[in-house]
Amino acid sequence: MTEATAKGDAMDKNEIVVNCCYLEAEKYKDGLDGWLGILENNKHVPFEIKRVYFIYNLINHEAAVRGKHAHKRLEQALFCISGACDITVDDGRERRTITLNKTHTGLYIGPRLWHEMKNFQDNCILLVLASDLFDEDDYIRDYHRFTEYVMKGRT
Ligand code: T46
Secondary structure, rough: OOOHHHHHHHHHOOOOOOOEEEEEEEEEOOOOEEEEEOOOOOOEOOOOEEEEEEOOOOOOOOOHHHHHHEEOOOOEEEEEEEEEEEEEEOOOOOOEEEEEOOOOOEEEEOOOEEEEEEOOOOOOEEEEEOEEEEEEHHEEOOOHHHHHHHHHHOO
């Protein structure tokens, strides 16, 4: 099976909306000495990781809303490694809200997917692994433009 097919099959099984599914980190339990979470390229995360960033210190955590954009090409894996937050994903047809509250369960957010993060707990740290370096040209930050962009891709 090719890598692309394997990725497609895994996505089909637990798809939340188009281009979005849950991911599982590998867990290594060290008894009383704690747990280790492991994320590897093309294994737990279905792409080559080129960038890592994290969202933290959400002082205005109850009102904070982040995201509110889609990417044209970027693939990302989001893990809430402390606390919890809600992530709304919208593929232009369907909109779902997911609560990320388990350190080892993350969310794959592929291209052409509107996403918003809110309801952050005050201790929330959201770890994001991305398939490419930062590029503002890859962002669609207007919802109307996003719906036009995904509709065009479907015709
Ligand atoms: C995403 C969600 C989940 C950089 O210069 N380099 C970077 O790697 C990032 C991530 C951001 N920036 C700059 C761009 C903006 O001027 O930092 C500023 C804040 O970025 P933004 O408003 O896009 O932040 P969020 O939290 O709304 O979105 C971020 C990512 O940008 C985005 O790709 O999908 O987290």
